[in-house]
Amino acid sequence: MEQYKEADLKNIATGIRRKIIEMVYSAKSGHPGGSLSIADILAVLYFKEMNIDPLDPINPDRDRLILSKGHASPGLYAALSIRGFFPESLLTGFRKLNSKLEGHVHRGVPGVEASTGSLGQGLGIGVGMALAGKLDSKDYHVFVIVGDGEIEEGSIWEALMAGAKYKLNNLIVILDKNGVQLDGYTKDIMPLGNIKAMVSSFGWNTIEINGHRFDEIISAVEEAKKSTDRPTFIIANTIKGKGVSYMENNPKYHGAPPASQEEYEQALREIGGEE
Amino acid sequence: MLKTQTESLREAYGEELKVLGAKYKELVVLDADLSSSTKTAIFGKAYPDRFFNMGIAEQSMVATAAGLALSGKKVFASTFAVFLMRTYEQMRQSVCYNNVDVNFVVTHSGITVGEDGATHQIVEDVGVMSGLPNMKVTVPVDSIETRSVIDFLAEKGRGPNFVRLTREKFPVLNDKDYEFKQGKSRTFKDGSDVTIIGMGIMVSLALEAAEQLKSKGIDARVINMSSIKPIDRDAIIKAARETGHIVTVEEHSIYNGLGSRVAEVASEEYPVPVWRLGMRDTFGKSAKGWELFDYFHMGVDDIVKLTEACFREEQRYENFS
Numbered sequence: 001m002e003q004y005k006e007a008d009l010k011n012i013a014t015g016i017r018r019k020i021i022e023m024v025y026s027a028k029s030g031h032p033g034g035s036l037s038i039a040d041i042l043a044v045l046y047f048k049e050m051n052i053d054p055l056d057p058i059n060p061d062r063d064r065l066i067l068s069k070g071h072a073s074p075g076l077y078a079a080l081s082i083r084g085f086f087p088e089s090l091l092t093g094f095r096k097l098n099s100k101l102e103g104h105v106h107r108g109v110p111g112v113e114a115s116t117g118s119l120g121q122g123l124g125i126g127v128g129m130a131l132a133g134k135l136d137s138k139d140y141h142v143f144v145i146v147g148d149g150e151i152e153e154g155s156i157w158e159a160l161m162a163g164a165k166y167k168l169n170n171l172i173v174i175l176d177k178n179g180v181q182l183d184g185y186t187k188d189i190m191p192l193g194n195i196k197a198m199v200s201s202f203g204w205n206t207i208e209i210n211g212h213r214f215d216e217i218i219s220a221v222e223e224a225k226k227s228t229d230r231p232t233f234i235i236a237n238t239i240k241g242k243g244v245s246y247m248e249n250n251p252k253y254h255g256a257p258p259a260s261q262e263e264y265e266q267a268l269r270e271i272g273g274e275e
Numbered sequence: 276m277l278k279t280q281t282e283s284l285r286e287a288y289g290e291e292l293k294v295l296g297a298k299y300k301e302l303v304v305l306d307a308d309l310s311s312s313t314k315t316a317i318f319g320k321a322y323p324d325r326f327f328n329m330g331i332a333e334q335s336m337v338a339t340a341a342g343l344a345l346s347g348k349k350v351f352a353s354t355f356a357v358f359l360m361r362t363y364e365q366m367r368q369s370v371c372y373n374n375v376d377v378n379f380v381v382t383h384s385g386i387t388v389g390e391d392g393a394t395h396q397i398v399e400d401v402g403v404m405s406g407l408p409n410m411k412v413t414v415p416v417d418s419i420e421t422r423s424v425i426d427f428l429a430e431k432g433r434g435p436n437f438v439r440l441t442r443e444k445f446p447v448l449n450d451k452d453y454e455f456k457q458g459k460s461r462t463f464k465d466g467s468d469v470t471i472i473g474m475g476i477m478v479s480l481a482l483e484a485a486e487q488l489k490s491k492g493i494d495a496r497v498i499n500m501s502s503i504k505p506i507d508r509d510a511i512i513k514a515a516r517e518t519g520h521i522v523t524v525e526e527h528s529i530y531n532g533l534g535s536r537v538a539e540v541a542s543e544e545y546p547v548p549v550w551r552l553g554m555r556d557t558f559g560k561s562a563k564g565w566e567l568f569d570y571f572h573m574g575v576d577d578i579v580k581l582t583e584a585c586f587r588e589e590q591r592y593e594n595f596s
Contacts, residue, residue, distance in 0.1 A: 060347075107373055114345055118368040121338045125369055128342020131327065135303070135348075155365070158335035166327075 014273035019078035027095035035075035054084035068122020085111035120153025149181030164203030178240035211236025282418035289314025344375035356384035389564035396559030402531025466496035470514035484578035
């Protein structure tokens, strides 16, 4: 597998962020905030930590990633295209007729493991994939990215119970803890309490990191891979809309594209990188 | 009430799973704390490594089933019919939209649940499931058909499937060598005056009703429509052409159930009167299961009355207005 240095990862994350903005602006809809918050995590997973091959996307030994917060599809589609699963030119079809790039994550897209979009279901799917890995004596890991608004869904906690019961040490959850959901801030909409203590009490390893620091993401995933008898839940503290000043921590941009050409150009300028 | 030999459909299901477990190493079974009732415990005892009791957590069971199927497993997932309905959205998004091979085999459907009462007597499930894209819906009539359906799904089943079983033992109507074919019905009794299309236990009642109708000079055809989706359009059209009158009987709501589906086909292809007998926008109630057929006007006598009225093209009498 190719090895990417931190400087490369930074460039890749910048590329993912540029494409997120381009996609939602072209579609005049979509979810930039929660896509930008996971761009660094996606860069680490797809370009360093995951055992995947874009030329062999259904290899039975591959690592799997379920984007349970399926509205962050622009982030995933961007990462997959940059990684080489499909041509970057197809990204312009996002949310449009005659494109497979559905508004929410769609399995018809190469590299996508499961369609998602209704919150709270991807972790259960990940449990099933991890169980299958155990049954088949495979060494693959299953990654699931969930949102902090998403874990208000009771089904997440059902799946946490199952993950612990079956000792799924091949299951790694990353919580995109950006503190914002559609209607406002999670602390106001539905306070989540001490997530680390809650998930730990369900029998999971828990690791808390800054979700925008590549070294912390890498070391947390490396530690999770060493678990022998428990699944791991990485709490990644992130900033919703990370990289675009007017989107950061702003619930308005959970599900809205740049509102004008000026906003669009400002977003790309702030993200930086190359066209 | 029923004179013929009866057998448990859910016992047949559990035993068949165990047989298939030896044949298909990729077959896995999930349950949600009801395995001793749904009979998946029979499989679980034989193959503990491939049996997952997900606890009283149906949403988790269904999403996990999708993940296992996405990883190449043949999945059977069971609970009571009513409790699976709380996972409608997991079924829609994780199973049907991903179009994976998950077989939902539910037990304790309909009013024959009996004493447990209205909370547990679901009569809407066939309608709810039939509306899901990619989902196929089957209601076996007896233990033999149950085994054949499970065999079929394990060998050739593709995409999501819903199979509706019951708590009660039902009369054995099929011969041992009967083979289920998805999308095909079976005519148990031919007839030329009127056709009674039934689902589940109501086929047995319809056969009794047909005997009584014979003494009234009415020659009724009786069809077992176990494949609700895809439905046997040809058999419905043939019945409409040849008998001119159709009565549907189901242990289910007449809304969005067998009757609705038959009426859809008839009205599109060969419009004839289609009169529906079943639960009429109501919940069930506690009693012995068999007592409830008369209580809800779904007994043999009610089938006879309705069928005769349909055949004679009379005004529908009060209970069926």
